[in-house]
Amino acid sequence: MSSMFFGHYLLENGVIGREALLDAIDRQRTTNRSLADIAVGEGLLEQTKADQIHAMFRVSNSSHGDLCISEGRLSPADVERLIRIQSAEWIRIGAALVEGGYLSDAALTTQLENFNTIEAAQQRTLESEFNHLEESVIVRACTELTLRHVARISGAPVKLQRIDPSDGILKQGFRRFAQNIVGDREFCVTLDLGEPLFSIAAKGMIGVDVDPTGDAARDAGCELINLIGGNACTRLEPEGYTLRPEPPFSCDYLGPSQEKRPSIRGAAMAGDDIFELNVFIGPP
Amino acid sequence: MTPRTVMTVDDSAAILTIIAAYLEDSEFKVIASERDGRRAVEVFREIRPDIVLLDLIMPGQSGMETLSQILALDPDTCVVMVSSLGTEDAVHQCLSTGARSFLQKPFSRDAFIEFLRNLDEQPGDSRIGP
Numbered sequence: 001m002s003s004m005f006f007g008h009y010l011l012e013n014g015v016i017g018r019e020a021l022l023d024a025i026d027r028q029r030t031t032n033r034s035l036a037d038i039a040v041g042e043g044l045l046e047q048t049k050a051d052q053i054h055a056m057f058r059v060s061n062s063s064h065g066d067l068c069i070s071e072g073r074l075s076p077a078d079v080e081r082l083i084r085i086q087s088a089e090w091i092r093i094g095a096a097l098v099e100g101g102y103l104s105d106a107a108l109t110t111q112l113e114n115f116n117t118i119e120a121a122q123q124r125t126l127e128s129e130f131n132h133l134e135e136s137v138i139v140r141a142c143t144e145l146t147l148r149h150v151a152r153i154s155g156a157p158v159k160l161q162r163i164d165p166s167d168g169i170l171k172q173g174f175r176r177f178a179q180n181i182v183g184d185r186e187f188c189v190t191l192d193l194g195e196p197l198f199s200i201a202a203k204g205m206i207g208v209d210v211d212p213t214g215d216a217a218r219d220a221g222c223e224l225i226n227l228i229g230g231n232a233c234t235r236l237e238p239e240g241y242t243l244r245p246e247p248p249f250s251c252d253y254l255g256p257s258q259e260k261r262p263s264i265r266g267a268a269m270a271g272d273d274i275f276e277l278n279v280f281i282g283p284p
Numbered sequence: 285m286t287p288r289t290v291m292t293v294d295d296s297a298a299i300l301t302i303i304a305a306y307l308e309d310s311e312f313k314v315i316a317s318e319r320d321g322r323r324a325v326e327v328f329r330e331i332r333p334d335i336v337l338l339d340l341i342m343p344g345q346s347g348m349e350t351l352s353q354i355l356a357l358d359p360d361t362c363v364v365m366v367s368s369l370g371t372e373d374a375v376h377q378c379l380s381t382g383a384r385s386f387l388q389k390p391f392s393r394d395a396f397i398e399f400l401r402n403l404d405e406q407p408g409d410s411r412i413g414p
Contacts, residue, residue, distance in 0.1 A: 052394070071394055152390075206298050220298040227390055230341070230368025234388070237371045245369055247295060247343040 005159060005269065007093045009115050016102050024096035031091050035064040038082050039074060049073055129163050135187070137239055139163070139264045139279045141232045142189045146277045147268060149227050153204035154197060156271030166265035168278055169258050170251065177221040177250045179229035180284040183243035188280040189232065190263075191225050197273040222248040246284075287313035288400075291331065293324040293350065294339035294366070299389075303337060306393040312400055321345030325353045332358065335400065337387075340367035340374065348381060355382045362403060 007024065010016045016024075036053040039045035045053075045068070053067050065083060068074040074082070094112060097103040103111070133139050143160065151158040170176045175198055178190040193201060198221065199212045205220035226248045233243040263278040290312050292303050300317040307314055315333055318324040322345045328336065336354060340347035351363055365378040370388035378386050385403060387396075 067392075149390075202298075206301055216297060216301070219296050223296045223298045226296070226341070227368045230370070230389070234368075234370040237373070242373060243371070244374065245341055247341055 020102035027096040154270045163266045167260040168263035177225035179248040180246040190278040192276040288334040291316040291333040292337045295342045321350035336363045
């Protein structure tokens with residue numbers, strides 16, 4: 001079994017139904033507020049300023065609290081108080097299922113223990129898989145940056161499920177965004193996105209809805225892989241690598257007879273959506 | 285106050301859109317957006333913007349070649365290199381060729397505008413990205 005979110009684990013094991021999971025996610029969306037939204041509720045921030053903080057959050061690596069402080073909207077003491085409020089009201093998926101009557105407290109405790117045991121084993125397996133990979137430092141950097149940027153752009157929780165050698169083919173229904181990296185190592189990093197994650201990512205990049213079949217969306221996907229590839233070169237520099245990215249490119253599903261090429265493939269989830277990354281080691 | 289004029293050069297239409305949106309209602313005005321280095325040099329010759337935001341990694345004519353050609357036309361031009369690549373080597377190469385500063389993607393709107401405001405005071409490596 002691959003690594004997954006707790007809600008999906010319960011669903012896959014027949015503990016809850018899909019309706020229950022969707023209802024619990026909905027409860028979370030209603031109850032869990034960002035720090036900027038809580039600040040609005042507390043009269044510390046205007047809604048327009050909170051909207052600006054949300055927009056900045058999507059394109060930066062800082063938390064809402066840090067952004068509020070750095071933008072001079074809130075004091076560190078305010079942020080500390082708001083974090084306490086946020087922690088007190090925040091509900092996780094298990095609590096939301098209990099609140100909805102889909103799970104008892106006792107069942108939640110048991111299921112969480114089982115999940116955490118499996119999850120810990122999965123993490124150890126993932127870690128071991130990473131360490132046994134060819135060019136593991138490169139693969140790890142590309143993987144971590146992919147997860148970080150997809151989470152930032154999509155606004156969804158992201159989790160790596162598997163990382164293993166693959167035939168590198170692009171699956172039907174996915175679009176591939178790729179970037180060749182050259183220098184004292186040569187590799188290609190790709191991001192394979194299906195709908196609706198592709199549309200979400202394109203909107204997250206540009207800030208407005210875009211036609212998923214149009215050039216703007218394709219461009220946004222290319223820019224996303226460009227961030228991953230460029231940032232990977234930067235991150236790998238202290239490890240002794242001298243690398244530079246080439247211009248990114250995209251391709252659609254190439255049909256069942258597409259050429260296979262060995263890669264290291266990471267399968268991951270952003271919320272409910274699956275996406276994949278590949279690192280092809282060797283010359284383009 | 286007269287807005288400072290900006291030309292953006294990036295093969296990504298997404299980035300051109302983002303930068304134009306970021307600079308809307310600011311003291312900076314985008315007067316040209318180009319997706320090709322060669323074409324950007326031609327346009328620069330005509331419009332002479334106050335600031336050039338120039339992508340480093342572009343197909344065809346690279347950002348470095350474009351930088352050199354723009355500076356050959358006007359060595360005092362304020363050219364800011366913009367890239368997701370922020371290695372010491374890349375930054376050093378750009379600054380030693382004559383770029384005023386280096387901006388690493390991604391960046392937020394407010395940080396970006398603040399960066400442009402401080403260009404005159406703090407030239408050099410200004411990586412505000414990750």
